[in-house]
Amino acid sequence: MPSSPTFDIELTLLLEAVYQRYQHDFRxxxxxxxxxxxxxxxxDFGCRSLSHLQERLLHxxxxxxRLLGYFTVQVSEMFRDPPYFRALREQVLPVLKTYPSVKIWVAGCSSGEEVWSLAILLAEEDMLDRAVLYATDINPDALHAAETGIYPLDRVAQYSQSYRDAGGKRSLSDYxxxxxxxxxxxxxxxxxMVFADHSLATDSVFSEVHLVSCRNVLIYFDRELQQRALGLFLDALTRRGFLGLGNRETLRFSGYETRFSEFCAEERIYQKS
Known part of the structure; x- marks a missing residue:
C-alpha cells in the first residue's frame, strides 16, 4: 500500500518520539x-493510525x-548462505589462526543463529578457546533468545543441511x-560469547576486532546510516581485519571501497587495506 502524505508525516513524528522518549534512533x-x-x-495493536500508536508507545x-520487534527484522538461521561460512572456514580463518587471540563482532545478531554457527566453525578449527565473539543487537528479547541458544526443533533439518553445505566436519547433532x-x-x-545492547545508529566502537560480520542489516538502513555503520566497522577492525556483509550488500559506491580490498568478492568478504 503506497504511503499518503499524512502517513509520512505521522511516521516522521513517531520516529522522533521514539528517539526522544526511549533513545532508540530509527530515523x-x-x-x-x-x-x-x-x-x-x-x-496488531488495534490502532487506527500511527498517531494513535505513537500516543500509546509514549505513555x-x-x-x-513489544514494538521493538516491528522496528527490527528478526530473520536469521544457522549457517545462512553456506558459501559465506565455507569462505570463512577456508580463506579467512587460516589468516586469523596466525593471531594469538581473535575477536569477532556479529553486529545485529538478532536471535543469535549466526553467533552459534561461528562458534561451531571456530571449535572445528581449534580456535574457540582463544576467541571472543561479541554479539550485539538493540532488541533485548532477541539478545535473550540468542544467549539461551535454544531453537525450534522443526528448523534443525534446514540448519543441518546448511551446516553440511558450509563444510561442517561432524554432525550438527553433536553440538x-x-x-x-x-x-x-x-x-x-x-x-x-559476549552479548550486549549496541546500536549502530547511536553507539560507538567498543573494541578492536579481527572480523566484523554484519549481514543483511545494512539493507534496512538509509544511505546516511549505512555510512555511519561502515565507519564504525572500519574503526573497529584491526589492520588487515575482515568485514563480511550480506549477499545483497556491497561497499561499492559507499565511499569506503578504497579503504578495503575485495578478499572474497562473491561472498561479500572484504579486508581492511
Missing part, C-alpha cells in the same frame, strides 16, 4: 520497509518493548541436545 532506517512493518503493528512503555522447548546448543560453545 535513518529505510522508510519503505519501516512503513510496511508499522502498518502491520497498527493492525505505555510495555507497548514500545545440541533435544529439550522440551527445542534444541539446546552446547554450553561449551557459549564460553567465548
Amino acid at each position: 535513518h532506517y529505510a522508510r519503505s520497509s519501516l512503513a510496511r512493518r508499522l502498518r502491520q503493528a497498527m493492525e 505505555e512503555p510495555e507497548v514500545f518493548a 545440541y541436545t533435544a529439550g522440551e522447548h527445542g534444541v539446546i546448543f552446547d554450553r561449551a560453545l557459549r564460553r567465548g
Whole structure:
C-alpha cells in the first residue's frame, strides 16, 4: 500500500518520539520497509493510525518493548548462505589462526543463529578457546533468545543441511541436545560469547576486532546510516581485519571501497587495506 502524505508525516513524528522518549534512533532506517512493518503493528495493536500508536508507545512503555520487534527484522538461521561460512572456514580463518587471540563482532545478531554457527566453525578449527565473539543487537528479547541458544526443533533439518553445505566436519547433532522447548546448543560453545545492547545508529566502537560480520542489516538502513555503520566497522577492525556483509550488500559506491580490498568478492568478504 503506497504511503499518503499524512502517513509520512505521522511516521516522521513517531520516529522522533521514539528517539526522544526511549533513545532508540530509527530515523535513518529505510522508510519503505519501516512503513510496511508499522502498518502491520497498527493492525496488531488495534490502532487506527500511527498517531494513535505513537500516543500509546509514549505513555505505555510495555507497548514500545513489544514494538521493538516491528522496528527490527528478526530473520536469521544457522549457517545462512553456506558459501559465506565455507569462505570463512577456508580463506579467512587460516589468516586469523596466525593471531594469538581473535575477536569477532556479529553486529545485529538478532536471535543469535549466526553467533552459534561461528562458534561451531571456530571449535572445528581449534580456535574457540582463544576467541571472543561479541554479539550485539538493540532488541533485548532477541539478545535473550540468542544467549539461551535454544531453537525450534522443526528448523534443525534446514540448519543441518546448511551446516553440511558450509563444510561442517561432524554432525550438527553433536553440538545440541533435544529439550522440551527445542534444541539446546552446547554450553561449551557459549564460553567465548559476549552479548550486549549496541546500536549502530547511536553507539560507538567498543573494541578492536579481527572480523566484523554484519549481514543483511545494512539493507534496512538509509544511505546516511549505512555510512555511519561502515565507519564504525572500519574503526573497529584491526589492520588487515575482515568485514563480511550480506549477499545483497556491497561497499561499492559507499565511499569506503578504497579503504578495503575485495578478499572474497562473491561472498561479500572484504579486508581492511
